[in-house]
Every structure is written in C-alpha cells, then in structure tokens.
Amino acid sequence: MAVKVHEFQSKKLLSAFGVPVERGEVIFSKGEVGGAFGRLGAMERYAVKAQVHAGGRGLGRFANGLSGSGVRLVDSKDEAMDLVCAMLGNRLITKQTGPEGAPVSAVYVAEVIEPMGQFYLSIVVDRRAQRPVILASAEGGGNIEDLAEKSPWKIFREHIIPTFGLADFQIRKLAFALGLGEESLLQDFMATLRGMWKLFWEKDASLVEINPLALTAHGRLCAIDAKINFEDNGLFRNEDVRAMRDTTQEDLNEVRASQFGLTYVALGGTIACLTNGAGLAMATMDLLNDYSLDPANFLDLGDNSPQAAITEAVKILLGGPNVRCVVVNVIGGAMRGDVVAESILEALPTAPFHPPLVIRMEGANAEEGRKILRDRIPSAFFADGMSSLGDKVRMAVGR
Amino acid sequence: MSILVDEKTRVAVVGITGKAATFHARHCISYGTNIVAGVRPGKGGQTFDGAIPIYDSTAEAVAIQRANAVLIFVPPPGAADAIGEAIDAEVPLIVCITEGIPSNDMFLVKERLLHSRSTLIGPNSPGIISPGKTKLGIMPSYIHRPGRVGIVSRSGTLTFETVLQLTKGAIGQSTCVGIGGDSVHGLSHRDVVRLFNGDPDTDGIIMVGEIGGEDEEDAAEYVKRYVKKPVAAFIAGTTAPPGRRMGHAGAIVSGKKSGASYKIAALERAGIAVAKNPAHIAETYAAVAGLGPLR
Known part of the structure; x- marks a missing residue:
C-alpha cells in the first residue's frame, strides 16, 4: 500500500521543490479563516476545495446541509469564507468513499486559473524497463488511462537512468514534443520536471503526477492539480512523509492493521480471511469467489509477524460487521503454525460472537498448530488443501 | 542437474x-x-x-x-x-x-x-530450492520432492502452495525459483523460463504469477517462440477489486490494456495451460504434461 497525501500537501511539497503552483492557503478551523484570506489577498475568483483522499470530489455531495460539490468556484470573498466554514467538519460523499463519506478536516482555497492549454506530466516506475519513466502529454486535464488506451501515441515517454539523473536534453525533448519549447515557457517547464524528479527521488515517491499542468494567460506554467503517492518501503527514511499521513481518511481497521505492520483491505463480504503472503491471500480470495463466497477482506500476515500482530489481525477479522466464517489459510516459512494457533486462541475471547473457523495450515510447525486448534476448538473445520477449502467453507456457513 | x-x-x-x-x-x-x-x-x-x-x-x-x-x-x-x-x-x-x-x-x-x-x-523472495540437493531460502523443506518440474513464481506462499499440490500428486520438482514480489527485481519470469527450457533435467514448467506488471506476458512470448516443454500457469488476483492493488499510473506505462483477463488471454495464446482456480495448479500441469489424472 502506498501512502496518500492531500492536495494541499502535494502542492506544498511541489512548491518546496521548485514546481510552480497557484496561490493557495489551507484552512483547518474556522478561527484560521480570517488570517488565511488575509494572506491570499484580493482575488477575482476563489476555488474552494474540500480535502479528502477520495477521487471524484468535483462530482461529490456533502452529507449535511450544504448544497454543491466538494470543489466550488465562487466570485466573492464572503461567499468563499462561508463555504469554507460550511465544509469544515462536514462529510463529503463521492463515488470512491461509500455512502458514509469522508470527513473534511481541511479546506484548500486557491486562485482560479483559466488554462489556455492543459498538459499531463507524471513520473512512475516502468516495471518492464526497471527504471523510472516520465509520461507527458499535451492532452492533459482528462482521464489519462482513457487516453493511453485510445491514443497511446499522444503520450510521450522518457526513461530516467537514476545514476545519471534527469538530463536537460531529456527535458528539452519533452518540451518540444508538447509544444512548450519557447524560451519563456522552457524555464517553467525545466523547473517543473526537475522539481518532480527531485521529489520522486528524495522522498521515495511511487507516483508524482500533475494533471493538468496549465498554461496561463500570462504565459506561465502552473500545476493546478497534483497527486503524489509514497512507497511504504521508503517511509523508514522519510519521517516528514510519515507525518503527512491522515488516518481519518482511511478505514479504521486498515489503520489498526498497518500499525502492526500488516496489510489489510476491507472488501465488504462475509468470509474473513487470515492468510500469509500476498499471493496466497489473493489466491484464497479467488478461490472463495470461485465458490460464490464473498471474501470480507484481503489480509497478508507476512512471514515474520510476532504473535501480538497475528492476535490483532484475528481481532480485526472477528470484529467485522457481517462475518459469517473465518478462513485460516497459512503456509509458514518462518511463521510457525503453533504461534498462529495460540494467536487465534488469544483473540477468541474478545470476539462479540464466534463464527465458525475453517483451517488449512501447512509449513513450519503446522502439525503442532493444527493439533492445538483441534483440541481447543472442537467445532473448527479442517481442510487438507486448497481443493477442499471451498467445500469446507460452504459446510461451515451451511450452504 | x-x-x-x-x-x-x-x-x-x-x-x-x-x-x-x-x-x-x-x-x-x-x-x-x-x-x-x-x-x-x-x-x-x-x-x-x-x-x-x-x-x-x-x-x-x-x-x-x-x-x-x-x-x-x-x-x-x-x-x-x-x-x-x-x-x-x-x-x-x-x-x-x-x-x-x-x-x-x-x-x-x-x-x-x-x-x-x-x-x-529477489528481493522479497522466498529463495531458490533444488529439492534433495540444496536450498537457499526460507521455504519449508518437507513439502518438496525431487523431480523434473521447474517452478517460477512471484509469490512465496503461492510457490509453497504449488509445491504442496505437486508433491501430493507425486510430481517432483527440479528447481523452484521465487523471483520476488517487488516491482524492481532481478531475474524475471522470462529469464527463469529460459533457464528451465535449457535444462535437460526439467521436463515441464509451472509459472505462478500475479495481476500487475507484464513479467508473465513477456515470459509467454518467449514460451510461444522457443519452448516445447509443457507449461502451466496460475495468475493470482483475478478477482481483486480494481484499483486497490495496482497503482493508478502503473497500467498506462505500456499503453496496453491491463487486468487479469488480458494477462490470462496472453498466456493462453502462447499455449500455456492456465489453472482457473488456485486449487487446480498441479492438476492443470498434469493434464498439459500428459501425466494423467492425479492421485
């Protein structure tokens, strides 16, 4: 999983790395509104944007009272100030948040830029080339996946050799391809790409995306919307990135699991899965779907988790709202079956109710683990492989 | 060997x-x-x-x-x-x-x-084992059986799963290579398939992949051109909710369509037998290798 940050954080970071962004202020509380608008100064129009991680803000709606979407353009300062106050503390519902919406604890107010042209720029990992790559297009502003599928020739690529860094000739090559080769624009374009690359490299980002990069009426470039993701693997050396994480935007159980170093994704079904390794976790999910059984979650215990983490994972699974069955599918390399079994036993008394258990256990100390569970949980079902797992789950849920 | x-x-x-x-x-x-x-x-x-x-x-x-x-x-x-x-x-x-x-x-x-x-x-690999000879890794030893099938996989535990199924069906393994789950890594599926293809003591190959990336498609292209040995595969994550695992921009790098069904179709076009379900990996291999039904 990658760490996501808010728009205002992305803009602040980009700006710190020399990328031109529009004037803007972030506001966390009603008490800050006056000061923030004072710093912004008089503007013709104001963009008022609710800060949530979910996409589709411009088409979203608020949970209580406020009409309009999560991104509003207004003409007067008073109207903008009222909007900020109404958005703060509200919940924004978009197609990505689910019906409960996401809490709005920050609002970003920025100047409105009328773009004369919109461009797309990003830096991502090209897995096939095993190098970072810049993707650039003169047709920004829209959905880049659609463009990649319909007109791939409109996306230009430039690989970066990290030992050399991003060279000026590469930036010029892209500038000419996008029609931004004019001397006055080239300065901004250079600053933009150099800043994006520096940010990608120094902060261990997995995605730095500007869409759109706007050409303004004054002949300048400006990042109007940006998205930055950070790689989990780089967090140990980027404390500032860790501090940007906003856990109020995330699923409570996903946060709980991540505090124990586990990967957990809620899926909304009824069959909870305790598995180790991303591959086996996915395969278990695939198997359940093949049996028309709905997985409640994706969980990767890893192979090195301490007992406390496994116990926590079982507690999370048992606390799920619609769980009708818990599937344990573990093949331990280093992770011992007896430790998994003890973790399950430790978590069980805390559960509000006790759904049936289906256990498939192989690997290190699997026999010991199975014996402990067989002795202590006589009602548990045991599967001796993937092939009988689906049938056992069906039996357990009475289908 | x-x-x-x-x-x-x-x-x-x-x-x-x-x-x-x-x-x-x-x-x-x-x-x-x-x-x-x-x-x-x-x-x-x-x-x-x-x-x-x-x-x-x-x-x-x-x-x-x-x-x-x-x-x-x-x-x-x-x-x-x-x-x-x-x-x-x-x-x-x-x-x-x-x-x-x-x-x-x-x-x-x-x-x-x-x-x-x-x-x-690797990195993020379970390592490599040649059953009965040596192991450099973290795989549980007892599940393996010396034999003539080569396994290459991105996932540790799914390699173990595949081995368990094979051993249960009395099909031994020549070498099992876990290439690791990270996006920047050493040997690819294609590299390992090429090595197995040249190994006189490997009769057939099982490729265990995942959604995301194009490693498996590249290997399939190689199989189509050069490999006469039977090849079976399983791709994990076919029912993963889109967008949760694969990064947003990852798929647009190649400009190709991504997703499990396209990956599976690419493998099948190369003549690779793809197991529809993770319980049937060994069975699928046995069928394509003409070993008859498993015990």
Whole structure:
C-alpha cells in the first residue's frame, strides 16, 4: 500500500521543490479563516476545495446541509469564507468513499486559473524497463488511462537512468514534443520536471503526477492539480512523509492493521480471511469467489509477524460487521503454525460472537498448530488443501 | 542437474547473526545446503553455531571460502548495499530474501548489475530450492520432492502452495525459483523460463504469477517462440477489486490494456495451460504434461 497525501500537501511539497503552483492557503478551523484570506489577498475568483483522499470530489455531495460539490468556484470573498466554514467538519460523499463519506478536516482555497492549454506530466516506475519513466502529454486535464488506451501515441515517454539523473536534453525533448519549447515557457517547464524528479527521488515517491499542468494567460506554467503517492518501503527514511499521513481518511481497521505492520483491505463480504503472503491471500480470495463466497477482506500476515500482530489481525477479522466464517489459510516459512494457533486462541475471547473457523495450515510447525486448534476448538473445520477449502467453507456457513 | 544451484553450490549467508537469518540458516544446513561462510561487518573472526566462519565482508567469504552464492537477510536500510557488495565481489548468484527495500535503492542496484557477472534473485523472495540437493531460502523443506518440474513464481506462499499440490500428486520438482514480489527485481519470469527450457533435467514448467506488471506476458512470448516443454500457469488476483492493488499510473506505462483477463488471454495464446482456480495448479500441469489424472 502506498501512502496518500492531500492536495494541499502535494502542492506544498511541489512548491518546496521548485514546481510552480497557484496561490493557495489551507484552512483547518474556522478561527484560521480570517488570517488565511488575509494572506491570499484580493482575488477575482476563489476555488474552494474540500480535502479528502477520495477521487471524484468535483462530482461529490456533502452529507449535511450544504448544497454543491466538494470543489466550488465562487466570485466573492464572503461567499468563499462561508463555504469554507460550511465544509469544515462536514462529510463529503463521492463515488470512491461509500455512502458514509469522508470527513473534511481541511479546506484548500486557491486562485482560479483559466488554462489556455492543459498538459499531463507524471513520473512512475516502468516495471518492464526497471527504471523510472516520465509520461507527458499535451492532452492533459482528462482521464489519462482513457487516453493511453485510445491514443497511446499522444503520450510521450522518457526513461530516467537514476545514476545519471534527469538530463536537460531529456527535458528539452519533452518540451518540444508538447509544444512548450519557447524560451519563456522552457524555464517553467525545466523547473517543473526537475522539481518532480527531485521529489520522486528524495522522498521515495511511487507516483508524482500533475494533471493538468496549465498554461496561463500570462504565459506561465502552473500545476493546478497534483497527486503524489509514497512507497511504504521508503517511509523508514522519510519521517516528514510519515507525518503527512491522515488516518481519518482511511478505514479504521486498515489503520489498526498497518500499525502492526500488516496489510489489510476491507472488501465488504462475509468470509474473513487470515492468510500469509500476498499471493496466497489473493489466491484464497479467488478461490472463495470461485465458490460464490464473498471474501470480507484481503489480509497478508507476512512471514515474520510476532504473535501480538497475528492476535490483532484475528481481532480485526472477528470484529467485522457481517462475518459469517473465518478462513485460516497459512503456509509458514518462518511463521510457525503453533504461534498462529495460540494467536487465534488469544483473540477468541474478545470476539462479540464466534463464527465458525475453517483451517488449512501447512509449513513450519503446522502439525503442532493444527493439533492445538483441534483440541481447543472442537467445532473448527479442517481442510487438507486448497481443493477442499471451498467445500469446507460452504459446510461451515451451511450452504 | 538443476538450474542456478546444486549440492556443490558454496553459500555465504549475509547478515547471518540476525534472528530470521539464524533461524533459516540452520534450516538450510539441516537440509544439506553447503553453507561455507557467514558475513557480518564487525563480527569477523567469530563463528556461527561454532562451525561456520564469519567474515567482515563478502569479498573475504569469496576469497577465503570460495563462496559462489550469497543468501542475503540484511534489513531493508542496508540490503541494497549488501547486494552491491556481492556484485562488487563478483559473486555469480545473489539471492536476496529481504522484504521492504525502497525501489530507488533497487534502481541503483539494477544499474550496477548491468555490467556485472552476477545474477540476482529477489528481493522479497522466498529463495531458490533444488529439492534433495540444496536450498537457499526460507521455504519449508518437507513439502518438496525431487523431480523434473521447474517452478517460477512471484509469490512465496503461492510457490509453497504449488509445491504442496505437486508433491501430493507425486510430481517432483527440479528447481523452484521465487523471483520476488517487488516491482524492481532481478531475474524475471522470462529469464527463469529460459533457464528451465535449457535444462535437460526439467521436463515441464509451472509459472505462478500475479495481476500487475507484464513479467508473465513477456515470459509467454518467449514460451510461444522457443519452448516445447509443457507449461502451466496460475495468475493470482483475478478477482481483486480494481484499483486497490495496482497503482493508478502503473497500467498506462505500456499503453496496453491491463487486468487479469488480458494477462490470462496472453498466456493462453502462447499455449500455456492456465489453472482457473488456485486449487487446480498441479492438476492443470498434469493434464498439459500428459501425466494423467492425479492421485
């Protein structure tokens, strides 16, 4: 999983790395509104944007009272100030948040830029080339996946050799391809790409995306919307990135699991899965779907988790709202079956109710683990492989 | 014969004094792996379990004990450095188990690898095993059975799953290679398939992949052109909710359609038998290899 940050954080970071962004202020509380608008100064129009991680803000709606979407353009300062106050503390519902919406604890107010042209720029990992790559297009502003599928020739690529860094000739090559080769624009374009690359490299980002990069009426470039993701693997050396994480935007159980170093994704079904390794976790999910059984979650215990983490994972699974069955599918390399079994036993008394258990256990100390569970949980079902797992789950849920 | 390793492979374990490394080094030794040295800067001159000499550097382990493979357990902040040190010492085979190395560190490792004599397996890999001969990794030993099927996989536990199914069906394995789950890594599916194709003691190949990336498609292209041996595959994550695992921009790099169904179609076009369900990996292989129904 990658760490996501808010728009205002992305803009602040980009700006710190020399990328031109529009004037803007972030506001966390009603008490800050006056000061923030004072710093912004008089503007013709104001963009008022609710800060949530979910996409589709411009088409979203608020949970209580406020009409309009999560991104509003207004003409007067008073109207903008009222909007900020109404958005703060509200919940924004978009197609990505689910019906409960996401809490709005920050609002970003920025100047409105009328773009004369919109461009797309990003830096991502090209897995096939095993190098970072810049993707650039003169047709920004829209959905880049659609463009990649319909007109791939409109996306230009430039690989970066990290030992050399991003060279000026590469930036010029892209500038000419996008029609931004004019001397006055080239300065901004250079600053933009150099800043994006520096940010990608120094902060261990997995995605730095500007869409759109706007050409303004004054002949300048400006990042109007940006998205930055950070790689989990780089967090140990980027404390500032860790501090940007906003856990109020995330699923409570996903946060709980991540505090124990586990990967957990809620899926909304009824069959909870305790598995180790991303591959086996996915395969278990695939198997359940093949049996028309709905997985409640994706969980990767890893192979090195301490007992406390496994116990926590079982507690999370048992606390799920619609769980009708818990599937344990573990093949331990280093992770011992007896430790998994003890973790399950430790978590069980805390559960509000006790759904049936289906256990498939192989690997290190699997026999010991199975014996402990067989002795202590006589009602548990045991599967001796993937092939009988689906049938056992069906039996357990009475289908 | 087997690919990349055999009973004569002389292994140095890097980071041998760590908890996980100690645990797995002992299991490797009891499996018969020829571990000739440990490496841990600052602990040179000591021994591991009273028998295996520990050196301050990989270069010393190579010079003094003639190690020709390293098994790396160094934690993420120093793991890429340990790989670099092994490349510098011209170790032919580098197996990196470490999970959690930043991609940026791996980009630099990849540039170093380009002009080297080393082959890298991993990182974030369960390692490599040639059943009955040697294992350099963290896989449970008992599930394996010596034989003639080669396995290449991105996932550790799914490799174990595949092995369990094969062994249960009395089908042995020549070599099992876990290439690791990270996006920047050493050997690819295609590289390992090529090695299996050239190995006279491997009769058929099982490829275990995942959604995301194009490693499996590249391997399929190779299979289509060059491989006459039976090949079966399983792709995990076909029912994963879109967008949760695969990054947003990852798919647009190639400009090709992504998603499990396209990946499976590419494999099938290459004549690879793709198991529809993770319980049927061995069965699918047995059918395509003409081994008849499994026991």
